[in-house]
Amino acid sequence: MQSIKFYSKFILLGLLECYFISANPNLQKRQENINLDTWKKFEYTLSAPRSRLAGASAGNMLLFAGGIDSAGESSEIVDLYNASNGALTTARLSSPRSEIGSSSFLNNRYAIFAGGIGKNVTVSSSIDIYDSETGTWILKNLSEARANPRVLDLGNRLVIYGGNILKSPYLSRTIDILDASFNLSSQTESVLDYPQLGASASGVDRSTGMIMGGYENQNPNNRFSKLVASSQTLYIQNLDWTDRLFVVPGPVLEAPRWEASAAYANSQFIFAGGYIINANKEVASNRIDVFDYSTFRWSNQTLTLNSARFSIYSGTIKNHVLFWGGSESKMLDVYNSVERKMVNPIPESLFMNGPRYEAGQATLNNCLFAVGGGFDSNGEKITNLVEVINACN
Numbered sequence: 352m353q354s355i356k357f358y359s360k361f362i363l364l365g366l367l368e369c370y371f372i373s374a375n376p377n378l379q380k381r382q383e384n385i386n387l388d389t390w391k392k393f394e395y396t397l398s399a400p401r402s403r404l405a406g407a408s409a410g411n412m413l414l415f416a417g418g419i420d421s422a423g424e425s426s427e428i429v430d431l432y433n434a435s436n437g438a439l440t441t442a443r444l445s446s447p448r449s450e451i452g453s454s455s456f457l458n459n460r461y462a463i464f465a466g467g468i469g470k471n472v473t474v475s476s477s478i479d480i481y482d483s484e485t486g487t488w489i490l491k492n493l494s495e496a497r498a499n500p501r502v503l504d505l506g507n508r509l510v511i512y513g514g515n516i517l518k519s520p521y522l523s524r525t526i527d528i529l530d531a532s533f534n535l536s537s538q539t540e541s542v543l544d545y546p547q548l549g550a551s552a553s554g555v556d557r558s559t560g561m562i563m564g565g566y567e568n569q570n571p572n573n574r575f576s577k578l579v580a581s582s583q584t585l586y587i588q589n590l591d592w593t594d595r596l597f598v599v600p601g602p603v604l605e606a607p608r609w610e611a612s613a614a615y616a617n618s619q620f621i622f623a624g625g626y627i628i629n630a631n632k633e634v635a636s637n638r639i640d641v642f643d644y645s646t647f648r649w650s651n652q653t654l655t656l657n658s659a660r661f662s663i664y665s666g667t668i669k670n671h672v673l674f675w676g677g678s679e680s681k682m683l684d685v686y687n688s689v690e691r692k693m694v695n696p697i698p699e700s701l702f703m704n705g706p707r708y709e710a711g712q713a714t715l716n717n718c719l720f721a722v723g724g725g726f727d728s729n730g731e732k733i734t735n736l737v738e739v740i741n742a743c744n
């Protein structure tokens with residue numbers, strides 16, 4: 352039974368690969384001449400300090416939405432930064448909330464903010480959509496209210512996967528799909544052994560996305576969860592000829608770990624850092640795993656971060672994945688997906704001012720990588736600072 356499932360999966364993926372190579376003849380490796388010495392850092396501030404906020408970009412705007420403010424209340428504030436002229440404006444979400452899932456959509460025209468936790472620990476079903484062309488907001492509802500859903504931009508479809516729910520098994524298996532007319536449909540993930548909340552990344556060029564690692568509930572039918580670091584991966588493909596997404600388990604992770612980060616670059620999914628629990632202690636990892644879209648395998652290459660850490664802010668600019676900060680660190684690591692190696696040395700001028708956690712993150716137009724809000728590493732000071740790496744001139 353197992354082998355039949357396995358076999359048919361690979362036949363399907365073989366077909367997919369033929370389809371994508373023939374459909375996208377221009378998807379070849381592009382050499383990017385990157386000189387990190389030309390990258391610059393700059394800062395701006397949010398209208399109010401907050402943690403657990405969500406970041407996304409739309410058009411030429413960087414948005415940081417919601418979060419928990421310094422009084423410990425859910426916030427509805429959205430701070431918008433216009434990267435063309437540096438102007439800062441604010442808007443409001445349809446409801447105050449934190450732990451929102453976010454992404455850009457439809458060629459970066461829209462920024463999507465889905466779900467979250469509202470006042471008095473209620474989970475939200477709201478989807479707030481910012482249209483950068485009109486400056487207006489569109490509202491939709493998820494089919495199931497949840498926090499921290501993973502939002503994947505698959506080109507002409509947006510996937511809002513899973514998230515935290517308040518009842519057993521506490522991890523949602525719902526997949527909501529927004530099409531290009533913002534019509535919503537849903538399907539249920541039913542292929543993984545256990546419900547999971549992993550790191551996510553998507554590649555618009557390949558209409559593909561993955562959920563990797565994170566944690567899973569191995570006791571899904573019980574009031575009491577058994578949460579463990581997950582080795583499961585979920586592979587999601589958007590296909591032109593069908594309304595349903597193609598969803599299959601991907602090859603498992605060799606070294607599952609909590610709080611690892613993910614990104615997509617140049618037909619590769621990169622999964623980095625995290626921690627394992629050893630004798631009741633968190634032991635940070637410097638491991639990087641690379642999943643290759645064209646072979647449907649994890650690479651056997653050994654790559655490492657310059658410092659072991661978890662909850663790293665990650666984003667992709669010009670085929671380079673940036674791993675910024677994370678746990679007690681302010682360091683930057685950079686993965687060059689064209690040469691499939693780490694870039695070293697990294698100029699210290701690109702490090703964060705200091706470590707921070709529970710911040711939001713976003714990339715803009717293949718040029719900017721921004722990390723905003725959150726706490727300092729002592730967990731004492733909540734900040735309104737946004738630090739931005741500018742990889743363009």
Ligand SMILES: *[C@@H]1O[C@H](CO)[C@@H](O)[C@H](O)[C@H]1NC(C)=O
Nearest residue numbers: 411412433434435436483486
């Ligand atoms: C951003 O700034 C540019 C340049 O000043 C301006 O043309 C554009 O309208 C601004 N965008 C928004 C959404 O305000």
Ligand SMILES: *[C@@H]1O[C@H](CO)[C@@H](O)[C@H](O)[C@H]1NC(C)=O
Nearest residue numbers: 425446447469470471472473
């Ligand atoms: C939250 O709970 C408090 C205390 O029970 C109540 O006073 C308040 O109205 C509730 N807020 C909302 C938005 O439901």
Ligand SMILES: *[C@@H]1O[C@H](CO)[C@@H](O)[C@H](O)[C@H]1NC(C)=O
Nearest residue numbers: 476477478489490491492493
């Ligand atoms: C979303 O759901 C709420 C509560 O059920 C409802 O009041 C609202 O009209 C819905 N919004 C949309 C855009 O469907």
Ligand SMILES: *[C@@H]1O[C@H](CO)[C@@H](O)[C@H](O)[C@H]1NC(C)=O
Nearest residue numbers: 530531532533534535536594
């Ligand atoms: C989306 O919904 C609208 C209104 O319900 C409908 O007219 C339109 O055909 C739908 N679009 C797609 C692509 O299904």
Ligand SMILES: *[C@@H]1O[C@H](CO)[C@@H](O)[C@H](O)[C@H]1NC(C)=O
Nearest residue numbers: 643646648649650651652653
């Ligand atoms: C890694 O994989 C490549 C290609 O699949 C293979 O040629 C190579 O021998 C492998 N290296 C190790 C160390 O396993």
